[in-house]
Amino acid sequence: MEEKLYTITVFSEHSVGILNQVSIIFTRRGLNIETLSVSPSALSGIHKFTITLFCSREMVEKVVKQIDRRVDILKAYYNTDEELVHQEIALYKVATDKLIALGGIEELIRRYHIRILELNESSVVFQKAGHYNETQELFEELKEQVGVLQFIRSGRVAITKSKVERLSDMLAAIEAKRKPDTD
Amino acid sequence: MKLTGSEALIQALKQEGVDTIFGYPGGAIMPVFDALYDHSRDIKHILMRHEQGATHAAQGYARVSGKVGVCFVTSGPGATNTITGIGDALMDSTPMVVITGQVGAALLGSDAFQEIDVVGITQPITKWAYQIRRAEDVAWAVARAFYIARSGRPGPVVLDFTKNAQIETTEFHYQACNFIRSYNPFPELQSEQVEKAVRLIDRAERPFALVGQGVVLSGAEEALRNFLEKADIPAAATLLGLSAMPSDFPLNRGFLGMHGNVAPNLKTNECDLLIAIGMRFDDRVTGDLNSYARQARIIHIDIDPSEINKNVKVHAPIWADAREALEALTQGIRPAKHSEWIASFEPHDRKEFEKVIEKEIHPEEGPITMGEVVRLVSEATEHDAVLVNDVGQNQMISARYFRFKRTRSIVTSGGLGTMGFGLPAAIGAKTGAPERRVCLFCGDGGFQMTLQELGTIMQEGTGLKMIILNNQFLGMVRQWQELFFDERYSFTHMQNPDFVAIAKAYGIEGCEVSLREELPQAIDRMLADDKPYLLVVNVEQKGMVLPMVPAGSCVTNILF
Ligand SMILES: Cc1ncc(C[n+]2csc(CCOP(=O)(O)OP(=O)(O)O)c2C)c(N)n1
Numbered sequence: 001m002e003e004k005l006y007t008i009t010v011f012s013e014h015s016v017g018i019l020n021q022v023s024i025i026f027t028r029r030g031l032n033i034e035t036l037s038v039s040p041s042a043l044s045g046i047h048k049f050t051i052t053l054f055c056s057r058e059m060v061e062k063v064v065k066q067i068d069r070r071v072d073i074l075k076a077y078y079n080t081d082e083e084l085v086h087q088e089i090a091l092y093k094v095a096t097d098k099l100i101a102l103g104g105i106e107e108l109i110r111r112y113h114i115r116i117l118e119l120n121e122s123s124v125v126f127q128k129a130g131h132y133n134e135t136q137e138l139f140e141e142l143k144e145q146v147g148v149l150q151f152i153r154s155g156r157v158a159i160t161k162s163k164v165e166r167l168s169d170m171l172a173a174i175e176a177k178r179k180p181d182t183d
Numbered sequence: 184m185k186l187t188g189s190e191a192l193i194q195a196l197k198q199e200g201v202d203t204i205f206g207y208p209g210g211a212i213m214p215v216f217d218a219l220y221d222h223s224r225d226i227k228h229i230l231m232r233h234e235q236g237a238t239h240a241a242q243g244y245a246r247v248s249g250k251v252g253v254c255f256v257t258s259g260p261g262a263t264n265t266i267t268g269i270g271d272a273l274m275d276s277t278p279m280v281v282i283t284g285q286v287g288a289a290l291l292g293s294d295a296f297q298e299i300d301v302v303g304i305t306q307p308i309t310k311w312a313y314q315i316r317r318a319e320d321v322a323w324a325v326a327r328a329f330y331i332a333r334s335g336r337p338g339p340v341v342l343d344f345t346k347n348a349q350i351e352t353t354e355f356h357y358q359a360c361n362f363i364r365s366y367n368p369f370p371e372l373q374s375e376q377v378e379k380a381v382r383l384i385d386r387a388e389r390p391f392a393l394v395g396q397g398v399v400l401s402g403a404e405e406a407l408r409n410f411l412e413k414a415d416i417p418a419a420a421t422l423l424g425l426s427a428m429p430s431d432f433p434l435n436r437g438f439l440g441m442h443g444n445v446a447p448n449l450k451t452n453e454c455d456l457l458i459a460i461g462m463r464f465d466d467r468v469t470g471d472l473n474s475y476a477r478q479a480r481i482i483h484i485d486i487d488p489s490e491i492n493k494n495v496k497v498h499a500p501i502w503a504d505a506r507e508a509l510e511a512l513t514q515g516i517r518p519a520k521h522s523e524w525i526a527s528f529e530p531h532d533r534k535e536f537e538k539v540i541e542k543e544i545h546p547e548e549g550p551i552t553m554g555e556v557v558r559l560v561s562e563a564t565e566h567d568a569v570l571v572n573d574v575g576q577n578q579m580i581s582a583r584y585f586r587f588k589r590t591r592s593i594v595t596s597g598g599l600g601t602m603g604f605g606l607p608a609a610i611g612a613k614t615g616a617p618e619r620r621v622c623l624f625c626g627d628g629g630f631q632m633t634l635q636e637l638g639t640i641m642q643e644g645t646g647l648k649m650i651i652l653n654n655q656f657l658g659m660v661r662q663w664q665e666l667f668f669d670e671r672y673s674f675t676h677m678q679n680p681d682f683v684a685i686a687k688a689y690g691i692e693g694c695e696v697s698l699r700e701e702l703p704q705a706i707d708r709m710l711a712d713d714k715p716y717l718l719v720v721n722v723e724q725k726g727m728v729l730p731m732v733p734a735g736s737c738v739t740n741i742l743f
Pocket of ligand 1: 573574575576577578600601602603625626627628629630652654656657658659660
């Protein structure tokens with residue numbers, strides 16, 4: 001079965017132990033998570049997970065259903081790259097003297113849309129946002145030219161392109177099912 | 184008025200209708216046991232001899248009664264001893280709430296005495312695991328726990344109750360839970376799904392239904408019968424679905440899977456429509472998935488959407504409560520007759536009877552067989568007892584040859600296959616259905632895994648009938664060694680104690696039988712009263728459970 005990169009989005013209650021509940025579903029099936037990013041969503045009290053992994057379509061379907069059925073999970077679904085606008089962010093620390101010695105820094109900054117976040121006599125911190133291959137390309141280039149002292153890349157964040165059902169609409173539909181209090 | 188967290192727990196349990204608890208005390212749960220002491224008139228606590236036994240007893244209780252089984256245990260080792268039962272309850276969809284003591288909140292994470300990460304350990308094997316750290320959360324957490332355990336596809340819930348929360352005081356207002364926004368246990372039946380299934384059923388020439396425990400859990404026994412009768416559909420049951428249809432119901436064609444009946448397994452690969460109802464296509468039912476029912480269209484009714492398309496690709500899923508779905512289908516479908524198709528099961532039934540069943544349940548010579556013991560006990564109880572079994576040959580033979588009149592009459596460890604389940608589960612079953620006869624069939628191996636529960640039986644006077652099918656072997660493993668490991672019987676022979684003497688030490692009457700002639704009388708003696716009784720039957724040492732579909736092979740590849 002063909003494996004490709006899938007992006008799983010999970011909306012959950014913001015309570016203790018959710019990450020464990022989600023991650024054990026991957027562990028059981030021996031699946032490696034590529035990237036993971038968790039943050040508060042637009043709705044207060046609801047957290048959003050964005051998880052990427054390589055697997056088959058059958059597998060991602062099963063995994064998503066098993067995540068979705070957990071009591072604390074509001075909604076889980078998956079997308080392929082074509083359906084998403086997605087982004088990662090990377091930070092690179094390089095030695096100032098080497099950078100100066102390299103020269104042509106303006107061209108590098110323009111070509112990669114680099115932002116400089118910090119600069120001192122010993123090191124410079126670059127930031128670049130982009131797809132994995134774009135942040136990776138800059139990493140390779142810096143490593144070769146000047147060496148990279150420190151490097152970190154965030155997990156993917158993503159938004160669907162299509163006009164999908166919004167979480168707030170879904171919540172309203174769920175709330176409509178709430179039975180009137182009994183007392 | 185303010186209550187302690189412990190008192191609030193007891194009050195909350197009462198609100199949920201709890202009248203029976205299986206438990207075992209210890210330091211971190213003592214305030215709860217202390218509170219329970221004042222309520223012994225309303226809540227019966229059964230002191231088990233091991234926490235694993237407490238969980239299995241709660242399972243047995245839940246399975247026969249349909250109520251939520253409840254356990255109290257202490258922190259640390261008390262909690263870890265419940266893991267097998269919790270895992271078993273998850274696999275077999277059994278509603279259970281396990282309340283574990285925990286060290287005080289201030290000590291959490293410090294490796295305090297008998298501290299263990301109960302929530303972390305149990306999250307993979309529960310529907311919900313929650314730590315109560317404040318007395319004021321008790322009512323809310325208990326309400327939620329019971330709602331989650333019993334609704335939708337039932338399962339185990341763990342409440343880890345810190346000691347400070349047991350002692351601190353709180354205002355108590357109880358409100359039952361009937362809604363959690365992130366949890367949807369009541370899917371709405373979708374008419375398109377029903378219509379599609381109706382079209383498939385109306386067009387089918389060789390329909391075949393697979394009946395799982397979902398039928399029992401949703402109370403769909405009658406709906407099932409109406410459905411099957413209207414369109415004349417033959418059906419067979421999974422291990423956990425066995426008592427959903429009476430054994431003598433004409434459309435009940437038997438038992439599915441590895442040690443199931445020949446005809447239903449063969450017909451799975453001959454039918455043109457497979458209708459799976461509240462079952463999950465376990466590998467012990469399907470064998471090799473790549474050759475399973477490839478010729479058939481498949482309808483799958485399940486309340487848990489993650490079961491749909493998990494193992495078998497289905498053409499018409501119905502995500503719903505089995506009873507609702509069956510009622511809607513019955514309304515929609517046309518009456519039909521499939522006499523020829525149903526008659527085509529019979530030659531296989533006959534062949535199985537001649538080659539296997541007759542020898543197993545009516546042997547004329549040689550050592551006693553497991554099958555004849557099961558047949559005799561089933562007959563002597565007019566096929567109306569609750570069957571509890573352990574795991575191994577005793578489980579498969581009793582599932583094959585015990586007969587059922589009523590629903591909720593089989594308590595067995597299906598998904599996890601837990602040896603040691605039987606004895607404590609039978610205590611729970613008898614407690615949950617005191618008016619019914621409860622018969623336990625157990626192997627000599629499995630009985631020794633939890634035989635300390637004889638102490639519970641002694642103390643409670645639990646009137647259950649225990650039958651050890653003693654073959655001096657870990658029989659099922661020995662069977663695999665004979666078939667698949669060149670008869671190399673590596674560590675499966677067992678030297679056994681005098682079981683009757685052990686029972687006697689617990690004040691339980693018993694008797695040991697090795698001769699066929701003595702067996703009927705011994706069974707009559709066992710059933711003569713309502714007291715606990717142990718019957719040890721020395722059976723054929725190298726008996727085999729047949730037919731058998733070897734693990735991972737096609738359902739039509741049946742060893743006779
Ligand atoms: C806790 C546990 N340990 C091991 C097994 C593996 N196992 C399955 S059947 C079996 C043999 C059971 O022997 P016995 O209880 O004597 O029953 P018999 O098969 O002879 O009826 C074993 C060891 C198991 N299912 N559960």
